Amino acid sequence: MSFLFVLILIAVLIYLYVLYSSLIKTKNRLKEASSGIDVQLKKRYDLLPNILSMAAKFMEHEKTLLSEIVNLRNSAIKQDFTTHPKERMQIENALNDKLRTLWVNVENYPDLKSNQTMVQAMQTFEETEENIAAARRFYNSALTELKNAVEIFPSSFIASLLHIKADQPFFEIDEKEKSRIDVKDYLK
Numbered sequence: 001m002s003f004l005f006v007l008i009l010i011a012v013l014i015y016l017y018v019l020y021s022s023l024i025k026t027k028n029r030l031k032e033a034s035s036g037i038d039v040q041l042k043k044r045y046d047l048l049p050n051i052l053s054m055a056a057k058f059m060e061h062e063k064t065l066l067s068e069i070v071n072l073r074n075s076a077i078k079q080d081f082t083t084h085p086k087e088r089m090q091i092e093n094a095l096n097d098k099l100r101t102l103w104v105n106v107e108n109y110p111d112l113k114s115n116q117t118m119v120q121a122m123q124t125f126e127e128t129e130e131n132i133a134a135a136r137r138f139y140n141s142a143l144t145e146l147k148n149a150v151e152i153f154p155s156s157f158i159a160s161l162l163h164i165k166a167d168q169p170f171f172e173i174d175e176k177e178k179s180r181i182d183v184k185d186y187l188k
Contacts, residue, residue: 033139
C-alpha cells in the first residue's frame with residue numbers, strides 16, 4: 001500500500017514539474033518573441049535615417065513629414081516594449097502611418113524613385129517590414145500560448161502560484177488600416 005502511495009506521489013510530482021516547466025518555457029517564448037520584434041524594429045530604425053537623408057535631398061516640400069518620422073522614430077527607440085507595450089504599439093502605428101504617407105509621396109518624385117540607392121533602401125525596408133510582420137505574428141502566437149496556459153486548469157493553478165500573468169496586449173491592426181482605402185485620397 002505504501003509503495004503504491006509513493007508511486008502515485010512521484011507521478012503527481014512529475015506531472016506538476018512538467019506543468020511548471022511548460023509554463024516557464026511558454027513565458028520565455030513570449031519574451032523571445034518580444035525581443036524578436038525589438039530586433040526587427042531596431043533594423044528599421046537604423047535604416048530610416050539613410051532613407052530620410054536620401055529623400056530629403058529630393059523632397060524639399062516634405063520637411064514636416066520627414067521631421068515627424070524622425071521624432072516618432074526617436075520616441076519609439078526610447079520606449080521599451082516589454083514594460084510599455086501599449087504605448088510602444090501606439091507609437092509604431094503612428095510611425096507606420098507616416099511611413100505610408102512618405103512612400104506615397106516618393107511616388108511623386110521620379111528622380112528619387114529612379115535613384116538606385118533609394119530603390120535598394122526601399123527594398124531593404126520592405127524586407128524589414130515583412131520581418132516585423134512575421135515577428136509580430138510570432139509574438140501573438142506566443143502570447144496566445146501563454147494566455148491558454150495561464151487560463152486553463154491545471155496549469156492556471158501553477159501560474160497563479162508563480163504569479164505568471166499574460167496581460168500583455170496583442171499586436172492588432174490600427175483602426176485606420178481596417179477602413180476601406182479610397183484611392184482618390186492619394187491621387188490629389
